[in-house]
Amino acid sequence: MSTKNIPDELAREIAVEQAHVDRVHEELEKAGVRADSVQAEGLARSQFGRQVEVGDAEGAALFERDALMFHAAKRRTALDTQYEGLVFGRLDIDHAMLRASTTGSNGDGGRDGHRPADGSSGEDREVRYIGRLGVRDDDYEPLVIDWRAPAASAFYRATPTQPMGVLRRRVLRSRGTTVIGIEDDLMVPEAPDDLVVVGDGALMAALTRSRGGRMRDIVATIQAHQDEAIRASARGITEITGGPGTGKTVVALHRAAYLLYSDRRRFESGGILVVGPSGAYTAYIERVLPSLGEESVILRALGDVLDVVHTERLDPPAVARTKGSTRIRPLLGAASRGRVPGTPTEFRAMVAGRPVRLEARDLDRVRSQVLRQHQRNTATAAAQDALGELAWTSLGITGDREAKEEFLDKWEDHLDVEAFMQVWWPQVDPREVLLWLGDPELVRRHSRGTLRDEEIEPLAASFRLAAETGTWSVADVALIDDISARVGPVQEAPKEERGFYEIEELEDLSQYGVTEVQPVVSAARDAGAPLVLTDPRDKLLAGRIGKPDEYAHVLVDEAQDLSPMQWRMIGRRGRYASWTVVGDAAQASWPDASEATAAREEAFGSQARQQFHMDTNYRNAREIFDYAAEVVRRQVPDADIPQAVRETGIEPVEGRLGPDALTAVREAVTALLEQVEGAIAVITPSTHAARLAPVAELGEGRVQVIDPMSTKGLEYDATVVVDPDEITRESPGGVRVLYVALTRAAHRMTVLT
Numbered sequence: 001m002s003t004k005n006i007p008d009e010l011a012r013e014i015a016v017e018q019a020h021v022d023r024v025h026e027e028l029e030k031a032g033v034r035a036d037s038v039q040a041e042g043l044a045r046s047q048f049g050r051q052v053e054v055g056d057a058e059g060a061a062l063f064e065r066d067a068l069m070f071h072a073a074k075r076r077t078a079l080d081t082q083y084e085g086l087v088f089g090r091l092d093i094d095h096a097m098l099r100a101s102t103t104g105s106n107g108d109g110g111r112d113g114h115r116p117a118d119g120s121s122g123e124d125r126e127v128r129y130i131g132r133l134g135v136r137d138d139d140y141e142p143l144v145i146d147w148r149a150p151a152a153s154a155f156y157r158a159t160p161t162q163p164m165g166v167l168r169r170r171v172l173r174s175r176g177t178t179v180i181g182i183e184d185d186l187m188v189p190e191a192p193d194d195l196v197v198v199g200d201g202a203l204m205a206a207l208t209r210s211r212g213g214r215m216r217d218i219v220a221t222i223q224a225h226q227d228e229a230i231r232a233s234a235r236g237i238t239e240i241t242g243g244p245g246t247g248k249t250v251v252a253l254h255r256a257a258y259l260l261y262s263d264r265r266r267f268e269s270g271g272i273l274v275v276g277p278s279g280a281y282t283a284y285i286e287r288v289l290p291s292l293g294e295e296s297v298i299l300r301a302l303g304d305v306l307d308v309v310h311t312e313r314l315d316p317p318a319v320a321r322t323k324g325s326t327r328i329r330p331l332l333g334a335a336s337r338g339r340v341p342g343t344p345t346e347f348r349a350m351v352a353g354r355p356v357r358l359e360a361r362d363l364d365r366v367r368s369q370v371l372r373q374h375q376r377n378t379a380t381a382a383a384q385d386a387l388g389e390l391a392w393t394s395l396g397i398t399g400d401r402e403a404k405e406e407f408l409d410k411w412e413d414h415l416d417v418e419a420f421m422q423v424w425w426p427q428v429d430p431r432e433v434l435l436w437l438g439d440p441e442l443v444r445r446h447s448r449g450t451l452r453d454e455e456i457e458p459l460a461a462s463f464r465l466a467a468e469t470g471t472w473s474v475a476d477v478a479l480i481d482d483i484s485a486r487v488g489p490v491q492e493a494p495k496e497e498r499g500f501y502e503i504e505e506l507e508d509l510s511q512y513g514v515t516e517v518q519p520v521v522s523a524a525r526d527a528g529a530p531l532v533l534t535d536p537r538d539k540l541l542a543g544r545i546g547k548p549d550e551y552a553h554v555l556v557d558e559a560q561d562l563s564p565m566q567w568r569m570i571g572r573r574g575r576y577a578s579w580t581v582v583g584d585a586a587q588a589s590w591p592d593a594s595e596a597t598a599a600r601e602e603a604f605g606s607q608a609r610q611q612f613h614m615d616t617n618y619r620n621a622r623e624i625f626d627y628a629a630e631v632v633r634r635q636v637p638d639a640d641i642p643q644a645v646r647e648t649g650i651e652p653v654e655g656r657l658g659p660d661a662l663t664a665v666r667e668a669v670t671a672l673l674e675q676v677e678g679a680i681a682v683i684t685p686s687t688h689a690a691r692l693a694p695v696a697e698l699g700e701g702r703v704q705v706i707d708p709m710s711t712k713g714l715e716y717d718a719t720v721v722v723d724p725d726e727i728t729r730e731s732p733g734g735v736r737v738l739y740v741a742l743t744r745a746a747h748r749m750t751v752l753t
């Protein structure tokens with residue numbers, strides 16, 4: 001075996017790998033040119049009709065190639081945007097060893113690479129390169145194998161105890177198309193003489209690097225137990241649990257890429273939805289899938305699940321708790337079924353020569369009866385029919401079938417009836433229902449004892465705040481979705497319905513007891529044009545809420561934080577989906593675990609489960625994680641505590657905030673800016689947030705001042721955790737939220753008490 005890290009040897013090895021990487025890029029260039037010409041040719045054919053007769057078989061082959069080339073080109077655009085190498089791994093396999101082993105045969109996927117080109121010996125030896133996508137040469141020989149292909153699995157699964165025929169696993173580090181480093185792991189006790197071993201191991205190199213503002217993929221260093229979760233069956237519910245920093249998020253994202261590879265037809269057309277806690281989180285992870293060549297996954301924060309509402313605003317914890325609990329559902333149900341404020345309480349007209357008079361009680365009865373069977377927004381015709389029946393009954397005529405039919409026929413076409421229906425049964429936007437609930441009396445009446453007295457006024461006040469500020473809160477989004485499922489999608493008013501005569505009719509509504517008419521579909525929403533809305537009400541009601549999109553796979557991260565109402569919202573999008581669910585109970589901010597579990601079970605249905613538990617912390621230096629674990633263990637004795645693998649010898653620094661918090665934090669940040677190269681977060685409770693904001697100006701964009709809840713799922717090179725006691729006090733999740741804050745730093749942490 002050769003000696004480690006001799007510069008000449010490393011340079012020689014890099015040159016060998018560079019030669020192969022160059023060849024791959026040449027091939028990819030050729031494929032790009034072919035793709036362009038195929039695209040141009042396809043365009044010419046579609047423009048001039050099918051002038052060239054192509055035999056069926058040839059046509060099919062051409063189509064296949066078109067698709068392949070197009071796909072390669074599409075992926076290449078994704079790859080161009082990031083600098084990590086296309087080829088990142090190499091396996092040196094000994095097939096004789098593989099045959100001799102009794103345990104190592106699974107998952108090898110057969111011979112799929114090529115003979116060593118670098119002078120290494122042996123008939124049984126094979127070299128396989130692993131990359132972000134598969135590339136073949138003109139003879140269809142694989143130059144690189146897609147990391148998700150079965151033939152690549154040994155790259156992730158081989159270990160010294162189960163080498164799967166692998167002698168050496170090599171990770172190539174590249175910048176653009178240039179190989180800049182090599183990290184080898186030997187799978188056998190002694191490497192054959194021709195196999196040089198360099199580097200200190202790829203994982204440690206990856207973990208010690210500095211953290212920027214975006215999560216990076218881990219395709220070159222996926223660990224065996226992570227690979228099992230990534231490649232697990234696409235069916236049913238896959239649960240990934242584990243403590244902080246154990247790679248749950250990054251593993252789940254690689255799983256999404258794997259699912260697309262393994263069943264592209266199903267998952268690309270059916271769609272994959274990834275839901276995370278906040279906009280900061282989706283911005284943090286948004287590069288991972290494109291860097292793996294996948295762009296078709298939809299990322300949504302909990303405040304962005306509906307197409308027309310985008311919000312980051314959080315309610316005060318107590319209000320968020322009321323809104324998140326299913327105890328609010330009776331209120332939403334009653335409000336959605338109730339009388340639309342401002343609509344008529346009486347109907348009077350002459351129909352078929354007979355005077356009809358219906359009172360509030362009659363109208364309420366018809367409304368309840370229709371809404372027992374229909375969604376309000378699609379039940380206009382049913383309501384008009386039911387009202388006609390009641391109108392007939394109210395006349396007290398019995399046994400005259402012909403007269404009844406004549407009456408109902410007239411009823412159907414009557415202009416007064418039509419005009420009445422327009423105002424009595426308007427299309428109801430689910431968001432308007434919430435605005436009605438700004439009235440505490442209405443909340444009290446409709447909630448029928450399911451809400452506590454002290455919950456009612458703060459809840460109503462939160463809807464009034466929405467109306468004043470023109471912003472919904474994150475918890476409101478699930479309520480809007482719930483009401484939407486009850487009232488049904490708002491039907492776009494067909495243009496002819498707003499004919500001239502109707503406008504005239506609508507003008508004289510006082511005879512129906514209507515005092516004020518508000519157009520339910522506002523002009524701004526009707527036009528569909530991008531408008532800058534300044535009126536708070538217009539802002540709240542912008543866009544039209546349609547039916548929820550459904551997906552083939554739903555991935556929920558930080559699942560422990562979803563409220564029961566949020567589970568219901570996500571469940572509506574995954575009724576026929578398989579799921580990947582990622583979470584850690586010890587980091588939960590939602591206080592009522594059992595209610596959330598019930599809602600989550602309902603969303604999953606009876607699908608089969610598979611569970612994967614991650615127990616190695618790859619994020620935090622051991623010293624930092626020990627500090628955090630100590631804090632959480634005291635109050636959450638059953639917390640799922642992982643093992644941190646990386647020691648730095650640098651303990652967290654404890655200091656005092658003192659009377660001048662800004663100076664103390666500024667000093668801490670200034671010191672950290674010297675010590676780390678990447679991102680730094682000042683994690684502060686809201687009490688200090690405004691005062692500490694100026695610290696963000698230090699360090700040219702490297703420093704962020706952020707609240708503890710918003711750091712969910714994120715990580716930094718270093719953190720300053722401000723006033724941990726206050727973080728615990730102000731967060732609904734208490735010490736669990738402090739635990740989140742204390743586990744965000746990879747390399748250094750300062751805690752100011």
Ligand SMILES: Nc1ncnc2c1ncn2[C@@H]1O[C@H](COP(=O)(O)OP(=O)(O)OP(=O)(O)O)[C@@H](O)[C@H]1O
Binds near residue numbers: 216218
């Ligand atoms: N196999 C690996 N190779 C390199 N880095 C890894 C590996 N697994 C995890 N990591 C890194 O560990 C860090 C933590 O990963 P991730 O954010 O996915 O953890 P998590 O379990 O979701 O954490 P939390 O629950 O605290 O949000 C990331 O920087 C990730 O890239």
